[in-house]
Amino acid sequence: MADLLAVLYGDVLNHKPHDPLWPARDRVILSKGHSTAVLYAILAEMDYFPVHELEQYGKDGSRFLTHVSHKVPGVEFSTGSLGHGLPFGCGKALAAKRQGELWRTYVVLSDGELDEGSNWEAILFAGHHRLGRLTAIIDYNKIQSFGSVADVLDLHPLADKFRAFRWEVAEIDGHDTSQIREALLVARDPDAPPLAVVAHTVKGKGVDFMEHQLKYHYSPPRTAEQLSEVLRQLGRGE
Amino acid sequence: MRTAFIEQLLVEARRNTRIFLVVGDLGYSVVEPFAAEFPDRFLNAGVAEQNMTGVAAGLASEGYHVFTYSIGNFPTLRCLEQIRNDVCYHRLPVTVVAVGAGMSYGNQGYSHHCVQDIACLRGLPFMTILSPADPGEARTCVRWLSENPSPSYLRIGKAGEPVVHGCEASFAGPCKIVDQSGDVAIVGTGPVLAEAVAASAQLREAGVPVDVFSLTRLSPAEAIDVGVLREYRRVVTLEEHVAAGGVGEMLRSLLGGHRDLRSLCVPQSLCMESGSQAALRRIGGLDAAAIVRTVNDVI
Structure with missing residues (x-):
């Protein structure tokens, strides 16, 4: 998901980090609120706030809660309970459409959270109302909290499900930055169908002992040696 | 409504x-x-x-x-x-x-x-x-x-609720809608308050004056001033809602150690009954007759 958010914030969004509430900004909602560490890091890199403030992550009195928090500059909406981001994003996209505004709404979802019925209410809604400037990005890493998606509640064929709900779909390699860019930069007419970007991803991508491992849904690097090895494999070693 | x-x-x-x-x-x-x-x-x-x-x-x-x-x-x-x-x-x-x-x-x-x-x-x-x-x-x-x-x-409510009183709603606390200089205050919320007004008329005829209050705002609690109720030795609350977390509980909490507070509310067993709203109020003890009985019991 880091690749998806990095391209979204770095190359796609129309935004002003020093003016987080700029009215014409594109709106981003990270519905998979447990992935907030990535979002905060990117917001810091984009200069929404100083990088050193990330040291406060998860500490007492900090605004950097460990689920997405709207107390953090650049965050539109707090999440954590799954299935809330897309309905909220539909409301924003509908407001833009009713007001003739051209900003876009991006909602980033996990595959596991598509178990939530509220998402399917919203998917039905967005297709019906042709919220063309709403884009859902699904981080489809095939692993959810307590097992593989295929074993728990299989989403396959996911792209077809969106199409059946009257969405347009782009299926991409969610780690290929050019594919991500191409999918997200395509112009969207306000009255077009909404766009679902089904991004096939690998959990723990880039770190050999983390890839596809459920354990790393819960566990960050625990030791200095492990952290060093993770950074080395990601090309960020000292 | x-x-x-x-x-x-x-x-x-x-x-x-x-x-x-x-x-x-x-x-x-x-x-x-x-x-x-x-x-x-x-x-x-x-x-x-x-x-x-x-x-x-x-x-x-x-x-x-x-x-x-x-x-x-x-x-x-x-x-x-x-x-x-x-x-x-x-x-x-x-x-x-x-x-x-x-x-x-x-x-x-x-x-x-x-x-x-x-x-x-x-x-x-x-x-x-x-x-x-x-x-x-x-x-x-x-x-x-x-x-x-x-x-x-x-x-x-739904449709056809009677006009209970001619006052505007109060957002600061209980609003007195029947004033008989009584010793008992009946505090109700919602359309069921019509039962309290009917009960107050029956009680007056029987020589038992009561005052009736409408409590329109139920939250946040800190915005509700219930001081006026402290002037009454006995308070009866009325709501079409279960006891747990309802207005009776709230007033009991806000009034502290009030001496005598009775709550008329929906018994959980009422979910097993069937009937019109009037019938359910009667079965559940929320109609004017039940209010009259309760007031006669507390005085």
């Missing part, structure tokens, strides 16, 4: 361009005038209350004051987490409107009886709850909500 609601909402929407009405595929013969006059500020979200409330929060985050409208438990309990997280936590101006307070839907069954809503919504941050007793109060509530946009819940 729902007609009073929509008529006043139309009045407000004409002068407040932020007002937006979202319905959950309900409101037949009620909301059409709004949809006709303000098509750009009306939405039927379908039978999908979680999404309806999330959409409402999203609209509110872009500047609208959104009223969501459906029956009883549907816009409240069905989507409680959306009200909690999306609306209240973000302190967004969304007013949840539930039609069918208490047992207004009588014979339509327990699915339609709205008797745990106050308990569920009272505990949410920044939440204002308004529970008008009659159409006049309902109009006052809509006007007040339009002027005070915030996370809020408007609990209204």
Whole structure:
């Protein structure tokens, strides 16, 4: 998901980090609120706030809660309970459409959270109302909290499900930055169908002992040696 | 009462361009005038209350004051987490409107009886709850909500509720609507207050004067001044809601060690009964006769 958010914030969004509430900004909602560490890091890199403030992550009195928090500059909406981001994003996209505004709404979802019925209410809604400037990005890493998606509640064929709900779909390699860019930069007419970007991803991508491992849904690097090895494999070693 | 609601909402929407009405595929013969006059500020979200409330929060985050409208438990309990997280936590101006307070839907069954809503919504941050007793109060509530946009819940009856009193609703605490200089205060909320007014007339004829108060605002508790009730040695509360988390409990807490407070509320066993609203009030001990018996018991 880091690749998806990095391209979204770095190359796609129309935004002003020093003016987080700029009215014409594109709106981003990270519905998979447990992935907030990535979002905060990117917001810091984009200069929404100083990088050193990330040291406060998860500490007492900090605004950097460990689920997405709207107390953090650049965050539109707090999440954590799954299935809330897309309905909220539909409301924003509908407001833009009713007001003739051209900003876009991006909602980033996990595959596991598509178990939530509220998402399917919203998917039905967005297709019906042709919220063309709403884009859902699904981080489809095939692993959810307590097992593989295929074993728990299989989403396959996911792209077809969106199409059946009257969405347009782009299926991409969610780690290929050019594919991500191409999918997200395509112009969207306000009255077009909404766009679902089904991004096939690998959990723990880039770190050999983390890839596809459920354990790393819960566990960050625990030791200095492990952290060093993770950074080395990601090309960020000292 | 729902007609009073929509008529006043139309009045407000004409002068407040932020007002937006979202319905959950309900409101037949009620909301059409709004949809006709303000098509750009009306939405039927379908039978999908979680999404309806999330959409409402999203609209509110872009500047609208959104009223969501459906029956009883549907816009409240069905989507409680959306009200909690999306609306209240973000302190967004969304007013949840539930039609069918208490047992207004009588014979339509327990699915339609709205008797745990106050308990569920009272505990949410920044939440204002308004529970008008009659159409006049309902109009006052809509006007007040339009002027005070915030996370809020408007609990209204259905249709044909009588005018209980000619006063405007009070948002600061209990409003005296029957003054007989009595020793007993009956404090009610919602349309069931009509039973208290009927009981007060019967009691007066029997030589037992009582005062009746309408408690319209139920939350936040710190905004409610119940000082006037401390002048009474005996208080009887009345609500079409279960005891747990209801108005009786709230007043007991706010009044501290009040000597004698009796609560008339919906017994949980009432879910096994069937009948009209009047029949259920009788069975559940919420009608005028039950109020008279209770007052005679406490004096």
